[in-house]
Amino acid sequence: MRARTGAHGPGWRPRRRLVAFPHAGGWPSAFRAWWPLLPADVELLVAQLPGRGARIGEESLTRVEPIVDALSRDLADQEPLPYAVIGHSFGSVLGYELTRVMEQKGLAPALLAVSARQPPCFPGEPPFAHLGSDARLLEHLTEIGGLSPQLTERADLVQPVLRAIRADLEAMGRYERPMSATGVPILALGAVDDPVVVAERLHLWSLETTGGFRRSMFTGGHFYLYDRANAAVVIRHLMADVPTARSEVSDRSLPSRPESVPVAPRSDSPERKHSEHHR
Template identity: 75%
Template sequence: MRAGAGAGGPGPGPRLRVVAFPHAGGWPSAFRTWWQVLPADAELLVAQLPGRGARIGEPPITRVEPLVEALSRDLAGREPLPYVVVGHSFGSVLGYELTRAMEQKGLPPVLLAVSARQPPCFPSEPPFAHARSDAELLEHLMDLGGMAPQLMTRADLVRPVLRAIRADLEAMERYERPLSGTGVPILALGAVDDPVVIAERLHLWSLETTGGFRRSMFTGGHFYLYAHANAAAIVRDLLAVFPGPPDGDRGRHLPRHPETVPGGDPERFPGEETP
């Protein structure tokens, strides 16, 4: 696991932290646009689960509980910083459960942002997507814009991608609503043109918290969260929950220029150890 502030070079450490969870099968690179719009004093941690990226050789995990247990242990062991949690699609389930786990440790986030996922009061029902054939699952991903057409002929690339996606979908579809929610405020995010999520159901994330609740809608389909303009707008909203930087440190709060973003994947936050 690599740790680092939002921008390289000398200077004080990060002032705040964003913990992010991508969609089913997602790699840390899904949040590459967020690197371009986060301020220089923000640390971005993106979950990299087994079966993808640097962990491609590990078997994927098909249940939420062991993933969250290891992720929360990892986060609790880091240097304390005020932080927000952001989850997209399947990542919303992990983000919600991580928030609850961190509350139990006395280390809750300032805010939980859930994106493109219906609340737990609407459990998944059969037929489950994880049980689809490879061809059916690929067609579904193509319809959502979650699979590049040029990859369709690359079995060596598609096979591990489908394995990770199928594992995450199974974890999400077998997930059951907990008996208690969270006291952390929730921001529900979605796209009005998302073909998967019924936009009006996002309001019901308010049932999962005794804290504040807001909803913010965008356009851009199921993967709207990764579009540069939408990422910039969401980041501005998230940063509003933190106190401003000291007057003498205003320059570090400016968004980094894309050319200054380190190459490769965003910050890796594996967390999960395979049993």
């Protein structure tokens, strides 16, 4: 994982942590608007997956399990701090699975936030079979705001991006919903004009936790989370539930500010059954 750098002096010691997962094919720089908005005591760790950014020379992974296994070991090696997890689109799945693994290790986060991603009970939606060609995938990414039109003209830059996105899409396509829920509270986030995610399905993330659940909606499209104004609000929601290293967690309830949504009981019914590029 890549930590926020340059924001504090050499003697700085964080008291809380935020672990972030970008969209499919995304780099840590996707969260650059977040860095100056974080409270002074919060360390930001952003997942740096193989096949992109500083790890561009490594082969991308095409299954969720080995990705999460490596990330969980990395996180477990960090100095223990109270923390929250947030994933955007495909990153929501990684964040959810990381939360489950860390929970099994006795190192669960205080809160999991899932953004712009429908829950695992809709594993194959939306379909991406129609995005088989590079041209169609690039068109789709441009339409949803995932790539600038100027970038699509640079084959030397676009091809590594497409390889990373396709690897993440393959991992998403092979992902299966776990049989048990997490006990960590979940905050589901979405945007009213997202063309990829059905907003009405976000409340079904309540099926994935036995803890608290809330939902909060924002203005914008699929990549609303990277907007500075939206990011500031999301950060407040996230860190309000994370105690400092010297305080104790009084309970595991969510802050009351996000919109409340009734929690449905988890079941094993058939209903449970990027680009995400964004996912």
